[in-house]
Amino acid sequence: MIRQLTKILGPQHARALHVYFGWLVVYSVVQGVAMAFLVPVLKALLSGDLGEALRWLLLLAAIVAVTCVARYQQTMKGFALALVVLTTLHDRLGSHVARLPIGWFSSEKVGRLSRSATGGTMMVTNVFAHLLTPVVSGILTPATIAVAMLFFDWQLGLTAIACTPLIYLTHRWSSAWIGRTEEQVDAAGALASNRVVEFARNQQVLRAFGRATGGYAPLEEAIDAQRAAGGSMLRQTFPRLLAGGLSVQLAFAALIAVGVVRALDRSIDPIELIALLALAARFVGPLAEAAGRSGLLRMAGNDLERLSAIFDEAPLPEPERSRPVAAPGEIEFSDALFGYQPGAPVLRDVSFRIAPKTMTAIIGASGSGKTTITRLIARFFDVDAGSVRVGGVDVRELSTEDLMAQLSLVMQDVYLFDDTLEANIRVGRLDASDAEVREAARLAGVDEIIERLPQGLNTRVGEGGASLSGGERQRVSVARAVLKNAPIVLLDEATAALDPENERYIQGAMRTLMSRSTLLVIAHRLPTIVSADQILVLDGGRIVEVGTHQELMARNGRYTAFWNERRRAHGWRLVEAAG
Numbered sequence: 001m002i003r004q005l006t007k008i009l010g011p012q013h014a015r016a017l018h019v020y021f022g023w024l025v026v027y028s029v030v031q032g033v034a035m036a037f038l039v040p041v042l043k044a045l046l047s048g049d050l051g052e053a054l055r056w057l058l059l060l061a062a063i064v065a066v067t068c069v070a071r072y073q074q075t076m077k078g079f080a081l082a083l084v085v086l087t088t089l090h091d092r093l094g095s096h097v098a099r100l101p102i103g104w105f106s107s108e109k110v111g112r113l114s115r116s117a118t119g120g121t122m123m124v125t126n127v128f129a130h131l132l133t134p135v136v137s138g139i140l141t142p143a144t145i146a147v148a149m150l151f152f153d154w155q156l157g158l159t160a161i162a163c164t165p166l167i168y169l170t171h172r173w174s175s176a177w178i179g180r181t182e183e184q185v186d187a188a189g190a191l192a193s194n195r196v197v198e199f200a201r202n203q204q205v206l207r208a209f210g211r212a213t214g215g216y217a218p219l220e221e222a223i224d225a226q227r228a229a230g231g232s233m234l235r236q237t238f239p240r241l242l243a244g245g246l247s248v249q250l251a252f253a254a255l256i257a258v259g260v261v262r263a264l265d266r267s268i269d270p271i272e273l274i275a276l277l278a279l280a281a282r283f284v285g286p287l288a289e290a291a292g293r294s295g296l297l298r299m300a301g302n303d304l305e306r307l308s309a310i311f312d313e314a315p316l317p318e319p320e321r322s323r324p325v326a327a328p329g330e331i332e333f334s335d336a337l338f339g340y341q342p343g344a345p346v347l348r349d350v351s352f353r354i355a356p357k358t359m360t361a362i363i364g365a366s367g368s369g370k371t372t373i374t375r376l377i378a379r380f381f382d383v384d385a386g387s388v389r390v391g392g393v394d395v396r397e398l399s400t401e402d403l404m405a406q407l408s409l410v411m412q413d414v415y416l417f418d419d420t421l422e423a424n425i426r427v428g429r430l431d432a433s434d435a436e437v438r439e440a441a442r443l444a445g446v447d448e449i450i451e452r453l454p455q456g457l458n459t460r461v462g463e464g465g466a467s468l469s470g471g472e473r474q475r476v477s478v479a480r481a482v483l484k485n486a487p488i489v490l491l492d493e494a495t496a497a498l499d500p501e502n503e504r505y506i507q508g509a510m511r512t513l514m515s516r517s518t519l520l521v522i523a524h525r526l527p528t529i530v531s532a533d534q535i536l537v538l539d540g541g542r543i544v545e546v547g548t549h550q551e552l553m554a555r556n557g558r559y560t561a562f563w564n565e566r567r568r569a570h571g572w573r574l575v576e577a578a579g
């Protein structure tokens, strides 16, 4: 647990954690010693020797003072660590997750992350605030008392020590079981919350297919499974917690029985027996407290494990020092091999070069690897073999910051933040002046949208940009790219047909981007493809043809087949117009 807590708090807090545990151990042991001192005090008091009682009381007072200091220290240090968790864990988690490869973010992992970032962090705070002290002192204090008993009456001491494995094993059994069922409850909870999000996000599709009112089976199954897991945990936790408590009471009964037998055969003085039984009560009290909390600690342990598993995920390695960009705007793939899963390559032997300030179109069937090429350029993933160079430098030798400074991304599914239009454009470059934001909006055709909106640039666009159409959102995304003015723009052209107005604006915006940057377009529109300086034809993860429209048509190969198919699909008029 200390190892996991160190990982979660960060190495800079490792010393504070060890000091906290040090004080916790001192407190627990000294508390046991203080309780043991009750025996001579009580013995002296009950036998009427007030002078002796006073001497022991003075010693007891000194030990209680040390206990108070240790208690104060460990409590304050525990709270300080709980505060560290509250104030820094989210930041640490956020900056770690931001460096993970994009491939890590499956919906299952994202669901787990959100549970860990909310409930999990609170549970870790509780470890310091409420759980560790009763559990650690609930074990160490009775252990100290058992050793002290050996000195007063070795048979009672041995009985206490002999009961320890029974108590330990019962609690280990019950808390291990609680931990396991909590994992099942958590997994069922994670699945159910993913299903709820899926259900809410896909309302359009569900309603279109009449599935919204008759129930959504995957969600209902997940909720049933969660209910079953929760119910089973409740049903089975209570008997196990009871068994834990019972083992503690059995230990107490055994101590009383041994004490009474020893008193009956006069091997122990009744006064001493009373004092020792008072000590035995102090032996079982903390144990019972520890028993009650150990299940909770085990659950917190699961949260710790889940959090530390996130911290164990390796981020994409960053170079120690970023290499300077030698040829801004240039992109080069050399024998790149890449697969999302090991042994299943999606791109093979991909080699091409894109000269600065030119326009390249990638075309190919669905699933041929077009988007994957853009992801490798943005280093969302690393190639398995070969290399990807941006600005003349291998992307693995550029820091994320330097690589991103080279790139603007205009994707199809543009996400707009629930903020004003202006703030959404400014994402491109936060320190841009108002005039620059307005100019970018104009060049991307967003000024036409601004005129129509009630508060112009200050109009809020709703969650995900819900108040704008798909084409309008892409224009805002283009405005971001224009504002960023990066040497390279990666653009995933809309597959859906745009209305003529949007089409005109996007065309104009592309011309603006082309005049300033290298443009790599996942192209779907014929005019884009025809006007490209270079067309890469992708088939099954390989580049099968490279050239301009005229060159490729003359070759009468894969590109010509693609072109003819498009001509059949769109009708000869469009093709003629495009050519």
Ligand SMILES: Nc1ncnc2c1ncn2[C@@H]1O[C@H](COP(=O)(O)OP(=O)(O)OP(=O)(O)O)[C@@H](O)[C@H]1O
Binding pocket: 103, 340, 341, 346, 364, 365, 366, 367, 368, 369, 370, 371, 372, 373
């Ligand atoms: N995150 C992912 N995890 C696993 N496999 C993936 C992932 N993304 C894409 N793939 C697979 O990689 C292959 C190439 O996908 P990619 O998205 O690059 O194709 P594409 O040419 O852009 O397709 P489309 O035109 O339909 O967008 C496909 O077989 C796809 O199923």
